[in-house]
Amino acid sequence: MSTSTTVGSTGPVGGTDEERTGGTQAPGRRRRRQQAHNVEASSHHRGPAWTVAGYVGMALIVLVVAVPLFWILVTSFKERGDIYVRPAKWWPDPATGQNYSELTTRIPFFDYVRNSVIITSATSIAKIVLGVISAYALSLLRFPGRSVVFLVVIAALMVPNQITVISNYALVAQWGWRNTYQGIIIPLAGVAFGTFLMRNQFLNLPGEIIEAARLDGAGPLKLLWRVVMPMSWPTLVAFALITVVNEWNEYLWPFLMSDDESTAPLPVGLTFLQNNDGVTNWGPVMAGTILAMLPILVLFLLLQRQMIKGLTAGAVKS
């Protein structure tokens, strides 16, 4: 299979990766960046009217993205009686930290955080490792039946997990794994998506470099670590980010498996702040949303740099 994938398709690697991460993580950011490019280019040719239009467009998009976030933040500091009023209050007055203390007293918030961290890190690591090594085998190693294995993996991608949930539940419950970490983590650790994504990335790497490495005597593992992985860094980081965010927000399966705060993650825990028959006090819900968002935001800012570093490294190689 690798013989028919030729070089030449390497050019857009950086571009597509950037778009892929941008597309799933922060659509606003990508658009803004593109707009910034347009403004830059056009200001040379078209005069100030276009520049102004560009800035107005940018401001609009910032508003669309930022206002709901701002509203969540402000609401989390409001007193209960100030949440539903007309005209709307755009600033908490008086500001109160009560929602945050209520959040931690009404539900065992830190238990949920602990569970979320354990479940997210375990499933993410499992997914990333499995994704990378299976994709590596399916793209760069030659063995009989490789295409069939790949097709089976892709078929697994096509079955939505809502369908397999009941039978997975039956199996895991029989093992006595309900309300345990392994019961939540292991069924989530399968990775058709990662295999698919990383395989395509590996196939797009310049064939000469791989061949050169093989000629120089690199074994399969060395090839993976020293040659393939460094060139695939942006895709890998993007994949890791998507995985972590997905796992952090995973709801259906942990909800079915967990019985109480000993294993339930944050998305399940936060629902108990909402009143399911009557009026919800939104203050603590918003406070919980903010706190649940923070770790992902930090992670994103950290990994974003890595992603850009990887982009330039990849560009030099080809």
Place this chain on the structure above:
Amino acid sequence: MNEFSRRGFLGLAGAAGIAGLSACAGTGTSATSGNGGGSSNTIEFWSNHPGNSKPVEQEIIKAFEAANSGLKVKLVDAGKNYEEVAQKFNASLAGGQLPDVVVVSDVTWFNFALNKQLTPLDDLLSSAKVQTSDYVDALFNDYKLKDKHYALPFARSTPLFYYNKDLWKAAGLEDRGPKDWDEFLTWAPKLKAAAGSDKIVMELPDGSNYLDWVFQNMVWGYGGAYSKEWTPTFSDPGTVKAGTYLQNLAKQGFLKLSKDPAPDFTAGIVACSMMSTGSLGGVAKDAKFPVGTAFLPGEGNCPTGGAGVGIPASISDERKKNALKFMEFLTNAKNTVTFTQATGYMPVRKSAVDLPEEKAFLDKNPNAKTAIEQLPKTRSQDNARVLLPGGGARIGKGLDQVVAGQDVATVFKSLDAESQQVFDSQIKSKLGA
């Protein structure tokens, strides 16, 4: 080799997918044949803690464990709403480890009962000598299928008529709810004039948020019904008249539908609404104006709602007996009072109202009193909404269309046809004779 034809690829992928599916689908069936696992002296109680009631549930559980040494109750977070509890219960039915007691709503219990997944309680109740006549009749009989009861009422609510007393005064209206919907129609223009153009006379939940629940009151008020037993009666003149009334309210600008009327009502921009008694505590706490409550317009036209507790069918008799013991305790006069005072639900026992702590509570909370006084005037809901699969959603969609201005008779006629078809295809054969 990697140049598969598209068709070949899809075919192979499909085949692999089907193989994968059928491989998983078989698992777990063996577990259901046993007694569903679990130990007989730990009672697993699956609840969504209706009305943020987890602390109260824990309090009642503690009292139960103190009164019954040797029995333990494990409270399980089974979801954020009734549908999620049903989903989790469904999953456990496929694969063992069943709960002992599970919360089922007015809509979800029936399907489980029909498929023999819930235990009929009558024999258990009589051998445990439970006074079933003390349960509020309409609430207890909500769980009746072919003369057997499949659940005990637990977190039960009814709609109430909420009004903004300030706006009522501004419109020069008496401090009470309307006698019937015709009277309300004479009030609406006054309210509109007094409230101003930026306010809304009446806001109701939309069709995907239980408009079909509160609308039953209008239907019954005009002599119609969604169904008589299993025969859909949307085309009944009374039902159509109620639909036309609803449409007129919207046409004249008196009615707005929203996902949840409570925020607008508490913000003071809505003059009145019909909402669950469960909202009472929250609305009273949030609103910056005096909140009035009244019976729903009409006599004996108030639908019931909310949830009960049931026992899975395939657990051992020993477990069933303990489960019933807990359910009886959970819903006895004293505990139903504790539970409802903390949440805003209705006491499910007739004798509850005579307890001194409930009397004191009602004296202090006149709005809660309205709800309880309305309780004897409640009526079990029509089968077409609560018992036909997808009934609530189907009727809600129809009502949305009516409010949007589509012809009432046409919409209701197709509701008749659809309901009949669902009954014929999904219920009729299982009902047997």
